[in-house]
Amino acid sequence: MRNPLSDIITEIKPSGIRKFFDIVSEMEDAVSLGVGEPDFDTPWHIRDEGIYSLEKGRTFYTSNAGLKELKAEIANYLYRTQKLSYDAGKDIIVTVGGSEAIDIALRAMINPGEEVLIPQPSYVSYEPCAILAGGVPVIIELKEENEFRLTAQELREAITNKTKVLILPFPNNPTGAIMEKEDLEAIAQVIREKDIFVISDEIYAELTYRGKHISIASLPGMQERTVLINGFSKAYAMTGWRLGYACAPENIMEQMLKIHQFAIMCAPTTSQYAAVEALRNGDEDVAMMREAYNQRRRFLMHSFKEMGLKCFEPYGAFYVFPCIKEFGMTSEEFAERLLREEKVAVVPGTAFGGCGEGFLRISYAYSLENLKTALEKINAFITRLRKQEQK
Known part of the structure; x- marks a missing residue:
């Protein structure tokens, strides 16, 4: 029988994160710091609006691009936070999570063989989505000494005559790194000079703990070169x-909408009504959750300092990216032993690209109680490793 599978999809490796989640799900008393998901419930007033929409029988398709009211609120949000002006009727599409937006943006923009620049460590979907769009992923290895920021020099050195798109993943998953305005201005200069485009994944924009998030689209000459992606999950x-x-x-949006029409039809109707409420009245909820995450972030950094575990200080998202190179193990070996010996689950840095070797992603989207328990176990584990090395 002929092989029913696509050569392209069979060559793409599955997510490196799932392996540890599967083990944890079958392990009693395991403490997981691996999930990139808020531990807060959706605020009640947002849930209420979703419930109300169901009670009112609003269970039909919306327009392909999304509810008119929601697109208007998205435009308002981006103007009040970034001073960006988007036409709600022409420039905005509501998608099934930020992940769909990444996928359809790449499929709308990339011709076969064109190169997509992907700074790593970064979110696991960028590289496979680029491949599925027919593009050629080109990895830019971010460096710890630069706090895992993308520099203009690194960008310039990666660009060839086949480069079409740069994916800009900040605030960053898994490192927690952010880009300051001066970093973005230097990047933007190269982008304009080399005539390439940007897909800016800003899903963690509201979770910034030093200064205020700045979108590269807000810089001169960049809105017309940028697909800005955000969402409601984080x-x-x-x-x-x-x-x-x-x-x-x-x-660009006309072509993205075409793919969305054929593949999805529209985003979930109930979710869209809830999101209108989130944007109109959710600022205080975001501020509360951001402060809680920041408290946890500071607790983790203090704990790492006390146990002598090297970690640059991240100012975005809800992740830290400690270095475990001193222990002479790969990231996966370290994570597997930590899970087996102490029942604490973290994600190897290599799940986010080869340059994540020697690091771990630890999420602080967990209660302080859970974090304290996990850190006690991590401290016991690395203390034991250090004693073994001294023998």
Whole structure:
């Protein structure tokens, strides 16, 4: 019988995160710091609006691009936070999470063989989505000494005559790194000079703990070169509602909408009504959750310092990326032993690209109680390793 499978999809490796989740799900008393998902419930007033929409029988398709009211609120949000002006009728599409937005943006923009620059460590979907779009992923290895920021020099050195798109993943998953305005200005200069485009994944924009998040689209000459992606999963604790959005110049958006029409039809109606409420009245919820995450972030950094575990200080998202190179193990070996010996689950840095070797992703989207328990176990584990090395 002929092979029913695509050569392209069979060559793509599955997510390196899932392996540890599967083990944890079958392990009693395991403490997981691996999930990139808020531990808060969706705020009640947002849930109430979703419930109300169901009670009112609003269970039909919306327009392909999304509810008119929601797109208007997205445009308002981006203007009040970034001073960006988008036409809600032409420049915005509501998607099934930020992940769909990444996928359709790449499929709308990439011709076969064109190169997509992907700074790593970064979110696991970028590289496979680029491949599925027919593009050629080109990895830019971010460096710890630069706090895992993308530099203009690194970008310039990676660009060839086949480069079409840079994916800009900040605030970053898994490192927690952010880009300051001066970093973005240097990047933008190279992008304009080399005539390439940007897909800016800003899903963690509201979870910034030093200064204020700045979108590269807000810099001179960049809005017309940028697909801005955001959503409701992280800032509003709405992961299960599966709702994101993309904003782009009309010529790009027309093609993204075409793919969305054929593949999805529209994002979930109930989720869209809830998201309208989130944008209108959710600022205080976001501020509360951001402060709680920041408290946990500071607790982790203090704990790492006390146990002598090297970790640069991240100022975004809800992850830390400690270095475990001193122990002479691969990231996967370290994570497997930590899980087996102490029942604590973390994610190897290599799940986010080869340059994540020697690091771990630890999520602090967990209660302080859980974090304290896990850190006690991590401290016991590395203390034991250090004693073994001294023998």
